[in-house]
Amino acid sequence: xxxKIRLHDVSKSFAVGxxxxxxxxxxxxxxxxxxxxxxxGPSGCGKSTLFNILVGLTAPDPGGxxxxxxxxxxxxxxxxxxxxxPQRDMLMPWRTVxxxxxxxxxxxxxPKAEARKRALASLDRFGLRGFExxxxxxxxxxxxxxxxxxxxxxxxxxxxLLDEPFGALxxxxxxxxQRWLLEVWEGAKRTVLFITHDIDEAIFLGDRVLVMSARxxxxxxxxxxxxxxxxxxxxxxSPTFVDLKRTxxxxxxxxxxxxxxxxxxxxxQSGDF
Amino acid sequence: xxxxVALMLAWEAATLLFQISADKLPALSSVLATxxxxxxxxxxxxxxxxxxxxxxxxxxxxxxxxxxxxxSSFRLLERMLLPYFIASQAxxxxxxxxxxxxxxxxxxxxxxxxxxxxxxxxxxxNTLGGIRRVSKDEIGLLRTFGAGRLTILWKLQLPTALPxxxxxxxxxxxxxxxxxxxxxxxxxSRGLGVVLLTAMFDNQVTQLWAAILLTGLTGTALFxxxxxxxxxxxxxxxxx
Numbered sequence: 001x002x003x004k005i006r007l008h009d010v011s012k013s014f015a016v017g018x019x020x021x022x023x024x025x026x027x028x029x030x031x032x033x034x035x036x037x038x039x040x041g042p043s044g045c046g047k048s049t050l051f052n053i054l055v056g057l058t059a060p061d062p063g064g065x066x067x068x069x070x071x072x073x074x075x076x077x078x079x080x081x082x083x084x085x086p087q088r089d090m091l092m093p094w095r096t097v098x099x100x101x102x103x104x105x106x107x108x109x110x111p112k113a114e115a116r117k118r119a120l121a122s123l124d125r126f127g128l129r130g131f132e133x134x135x136x137x138x139x140x141x142x143x144x145x146x147x148x149x150x151x152x153x154x155x156x157x158x159x160x161l162l163d164e165p166f167g168a169l170x171x172x173x174x175x176x177x178q179r180w181l182l183e184v185w186e187g188a189k190r191t192v193l194f195i196t197h198d199i200d201e202a203i204f205l206g207d208r209v210l211v212m213s214a215r216x217x218x219x220x221x222x223x224x225x226x227x228x229x230x231x232x233x234x235x236x237x238s239p240t241f242v243d244l245k246r247t248x249x250x251x252x253x254x255x256x257x258x259x260x261x262x263x264x265x266x267x268x269q270s271g272d273f
Numbered sequence: 274x275x276x277x278v279a280l281m282l283a284w285e286a287a288t289l290l291f292q293i294s295a296d297k298l299p300a301l302s303s304v305l306a307t308x309x310x311x312x313x314x315x316x317x318x319x320x321x322x323x324x325x326x327x328x329x330x331x332x333x334x335x336x337x338x339x340x341x342x343x344x345s346s347f348r349l350l351e352r353m354l355l356p357y358f359i360a361s362q363a364x365x366x367x368x369x370x371x372x373x374x375x376x377x378x379x380x381x382x383x384x385x386x387x388x389x390x391x392x393x394x395x396x397x398x399n400t401l402g403g404i405r406r407v408s409k410d411e412i413g414l415l416r417t418f419g420a421g422r423l424t425i426l427w428k429l430q431l432p433t434a435l436p437x438x439x440x441x442x443x444x445x446x447x448x449x450x451x452x453x454x455x456x457x458x459x460x461x462s463r464g465l466g467v468v469l470l471t472a473m474f475d476n477q478v479t480q481l482w483a484a485i486l487l488t489g490l491t492g493t494a495l496f497x498x499x500x501x502x503x504x505x506x507x508x509x510x511x512x513x
Contacts (some may be wrong), residue, residue: 055417080419090411093509094432107418107428135509155418 002070004033004191005054005159010064011216012049023049024060025216033158036185036192038202040252041212042259047195050217051161054193055084068159080108083157083190087164089148091136098132100147104155119154125184126150142173149181153188162194166201175233178204182231199248203241204231211251214259221251299479308483315468315483319491322453322465325381326495329388330449334442337393341400341434342426351401362394366452370459384456384464391452392445399441403434436510439503446495454488465491 012024023046031037041047052058053066056078060066066073068081083104091100101122102115110118123129126146136144145165152160166174178201185192196202202209203225211221223244227235235241281301287293288300295303308315340358344351366387377383407430415425457466465488472481504511 052413057413057416079416082417084414084417086410086414088410090414092429092432094435094507103428104418107415107420107424137509 001032003030003067004035004069005193006030006067006070007054008065008067010050010053010060010066012046012053012058012061012064022216024053025218027064027218029210029219031159031191031193033191034189035207036182036194036205037208037210038194038196038206039210039212040196040199040202040248041217042214042252042256044259044263045212045214045255046217047212048163050212051084051163051195054161055079055082081157081159083152083155083160085148085152085160085162085165087167089136089144091144091147093136096133096135097128097139097147100136101126101128101150101154104151108155115154119150122150122154125187127180141169142177145169145177146180149184153184153190158191160190160192162192164195164197167197174198174201179231179233181205182229186230199245199252200236203227203244203248204236209244209248211248211255214255214262220255221248223247296478299482303479304482304486307479308487311480311483315487318463318465318468318484319487321463322384322450322457323491323495325384325453325456325464326388326446326449328381329385329390329452330392330442330446332385332389333392333445333449334396334438336389337396337441337445338400338438340393340397341404341438342431344397344401345404345430346422346426358394358397361390366390366455370455373456374459379460379462383459384453384461387452387456388449389452391448392442395441395444395448396438399437400434403437404430406437407433435507436503439499439507439511443496443499443503446499447492450488450492450495 007027007029010024010027011022013020013022015021027050029037039047039050049058053060053064056075059075066075066078073081092103095103098116098119101119102110102112105115105118106112120132123132126149128143128146128150131139131143136147139147145168149162149165152162166177169177182205194202194205196205206225208225209223210219211223212218213220225244227238227240284298284301288298340354344355369390370387373383373386377386404426411429412425415429420428453464454466454469457464458470461467465484468484469481469488472478472484500511
């Protein structure tokens with residue numbers, strides 16, 4: 001079956017001063033339609049760069065290829081193909097919850113009235129009923145993330161990229177949001193790539209977990225998650241889960257140490273501490 | 274409010290206690306009485322000057338916002354023209370006063386031009402600064418939605434710039450009023466500047482103080498009107 005999205009030989013270097021930093025090196029990944037794949041990696045491994053390439057904000061170095069539904073995508077055609085949710089919600093303080101939720105759809109060309117109607121119908125699913133006319137400053141962190149997620153879901157694309165959306169939330173809220181996200185996703189059946197630092201989260205949410213290496217980043221490990229769906233909270237302590245976690249911890253720990261050493265090396269060389 | 278009453282009492286008391294001559298500092302009571310006696314003429318003067326200031330301020334806001342937008346998009350233009358903008362503010366407007374009257378006549382136009390001249394710069398600078406406050410991440414996000422440059426300007430950059438623009442308008446409003454008054458000093462038949470000048474020449478000290486108080490009041494009212502507008506339009510970020 002043709003993968004929904006496939007990356008082949010994607011590399012990226014940035015010029016920093018006189019040096020060239022190789023952020024990504026021959027990244028290859030493939031997602032089937034309807035997959036929920038999580039990506040874990042140490043800080044600075046190039047996750048953000050990878051996402052910027054996937055949404056079309058950055059082009060890969062020549063030679064890198066990106067396929068959607070089997071068709072090769074020219075780098076400048078990617079913008080607007082993928083629904084992106086960044087780490088910070090970046091809600092507009094001058095817009096109500098409702099108008100923030102429709103922002104992406106509105107820019108996409110959906111008439112405002114129609115978009116508002118659709119958003120109103122989804123309020124319950126996103127747990128925002130009663131808050132549609134509130135402003136972002138009046139909401140808690142978890143609610144703001146739900147508004148941002150609603151905005152992302154309303155931008156109707158097959159592929160969704162979520163960059164650590166729950167990173168800033170406390171553990172309890174995060175656990176609730178994870179379960180809630182899976183419910184919403186199961187209703188919508190999009191293909192999701194989800195970045196996280198949290199290994200529990202990566203295993204709990206994903207069909208597969210990809211581990212990214214330290215810089216220059218590439219996919220070092222891929223782990224299948226054979227846990228049944230829908231995922232119940234008690235799965236976090238099941239033997240299968242614990243086994244997966246053990247494997248992943250080892251892989252990520254390894255890369256984190258390399259990334260940390262690399263940063264120290266860099267600081268020693270450049271002389272700033 | 275309490276401070277105001279205290280100040281008024283202090284003024285009145287001081288003139289009585291220290292027996293200050295009416296030439297140096299008239300009692301507040303006589304100043305107020307003079308103002309009240311000439312209230313019709315005073316009101317007309319206020320409206321005239323206010324009108325001149327508002328026309329100049331409106332033009333200053335329009336030009337300032339436009340310049341800010343253009344400079345934010347075209348770095349080259351910013352580097353070429355902004356130095357001249359800055360230089361324009363270094364020269365005291367009084368130096369240009371006579372020239373402006375020669376060019377624009379004795380009527381409202383010359384006063385409005387001076388008001389414009391003094392108010393556009395803060396607005397331009399704050400528009401540019403406000404637009405630049407938008408992070409690359411925010412712009413990037415909108416681009417992933419398929420937004421073009423104009424959409425990003427209209428939906429993201431301008432609203433972000435609105436609070437600092439209003440802060441600049443607060444400053445610009447006061448400058449515009451001063452500009453209109455100073456403009457009247459170079460040639461006018463009506464307005465607060467005329468009242469001030471006439472009182473000075475005729476050595477009508479009480480009248481002079483009345484005009485000064487009125488000018489202060491007008492400026493204050495203008496300032497708080499802008500603040501009220503800011504609370505309505507850029508309500509999500511209103512610091513005084």
